[in-house]
Amino acid sequence: MLQRLITSREALLLGAIAVLLALISTRFPGFVTPSNLADVFNDTSPLILLAIGQMIVILTKCIDLSVAANLALTGMVVSMLNLAFPGLPVALILVVAITLGALMGMFNGILVWKLDIPPIVVTLGTMTIFRGIIFLISDGKWVNSHEMSPAFKAFPRFELLGLPMLSWTAILAVIVFTIVMSRTTLGRAAYAVGGNPHAATYTGIEVGRTQFWAFTISGALAGLTGYLWVSRYAVAYVDIAGGFELDVVAACVIGGISIAGGIGSVGGALLGALFLGVIKNALPVINVSPFWQLAISGGAIIIAVAVNARASRTKGRIILKSAEHAA
């Protein structure tokens, strides 16, 4: 039992994060103060939200490269809505963001489900389409801080029990999706579809439909993050979160989610995102040359994945050894 606990992916990753924090604190002690760690968690919240959605998609043997573009498009739409109707309540904006994101996810899902196009191709295409649409609706213009209403900008910063709403949103998502993945038919179906699609079909699970819902969830989370993102940074323009989809996939891979599908957990996605978040937040303060920062980020990802791969390798037993020798 203890053996299993120590070698579990999540425990290993937690250990790695602890070691990382210890190393950082030798160079910048202020980093490990509780208030700073809360800031790091808050800063990593968007990545956590997207990583959870991406995890579900990857579980079903798919990949969603359009999350960052979905985030940016939703962010632009809600910013422009706020610009046009400054009195719109935040609750309604949240609903619009989640719905719009979910619709974009459904579009990906339909193409994968009904037209059988490989997910990487579909989402590579929609990624560009979504970015293009942002340009069309915004005409390349920015929505700036002074044009957003105070309530629109205040939501992610609103503090409850010492943590801002942005962090609470991520915590809520972690709890909800932990339950969804372990206690609902949809969650179990996602594992089944990724683990063995043929067996899943025989048990009456429709593979395409499960993938469709996975994309929808990923899209909805991206839409939600879109609003949080633009209100937090108080700016919306075409290129926001450019390249962020790669961070999201990296967080999943670090979190032990198998790209081949079927293996992974919400906890893994959370820890993977936190691992990246700690590195991103630590690099500016530990006084490392910016030329080294990219290499360090990349190196950390490879090391984390290598450790994960070693840990998950199931040890085979060699049988018929004597026969081998005999031959």
Add this chain to the structure above:
Amino acid sequence: MKRRNFTKLALGLSLGASLMGTSAMAQDNMRIALVVKALGIGFFEAAHKGAEEAAAELGNVEIIYTGPTDTTAEGQIEVINSLIAQGVDAIAVSSNDTDALVPTLKKAMQRGITVISWDSGVAEEGRQMHLNPSSNPLIGNMIIKLAADHLPDGGQVALLSATTTSTNQNIWIEEMNKVMANYPGIEVVSTVYGDDLADKSYREAQGLMQSYPDLDAIIAPTSVGIVAAAQAVEDAGKIGEVNVTGLGLPSEMAGAIESGASKSFAIWNPIDLGYSAAMIAHALAAGEATAEPGAEISIGRMGTITLDETNSAAMADPFVYDSSNIDEFKSIF
């Protein structure tokens, strides 16, 4: 009548002297065409305002403000062809393409039309001179001056740049370092890179405030960086302690000026730019000046410019925006 003849003569002489072929114009008013990247852009509307100001100052000058409806070189070529057909006296263009406009502009010059570029230049053979809004040394000096002006007793400043490989950023920082001796007491403690991404710039700004608790100013000579840094300062509750400055656009920085996260920042003033372009076009077309390396051209209230070996010149220091003028400019660009 006498004056008209004189203008005609002056034009004829200047054109004859520069061997540019026959005089196509010579009307009552000198007609200067201000060709912009596209119509309906606030920046260029403001430049138009400046050009009209120059026209009013000069008298007998008519400004034709024109451009394509979208920012394409093809659209500008069409516009310029029609201006050649109309026989304008001068064309001042902010081009959508360095090379694509050259043949058309050459044709214009062969017909005796004065051609200059401003803001966004064309290749040397396609224009008589080019007016840059500013120059690298002036920008380098301005960014540190913006920070130093609010730190009479000296202090710590940090730079937030775009990417490590961004050429213009690196040149400006280099030029800034050259003049650091003029700002005693100002110490540049760090240079960080936000990659022109809002989230990374925000994080880098947060990091700066953590690493240097006594930091007095963040200088970001990039429009994404300056906005993100201002937001980070506001969120950290350090308004009044850390001043964010650098290069940004008034429309994007209005919020930061309002909140006090930024006391002032700089960028070119499009009104001055349009004014200067019209002044130069007039001086060249009227034969009051010639476009050759080393030539000095007077540009009215903006002073004098000197052409370098590529026949380009820098107008002035970047224009400083603060709470006193932000409202006027935030709707312009």
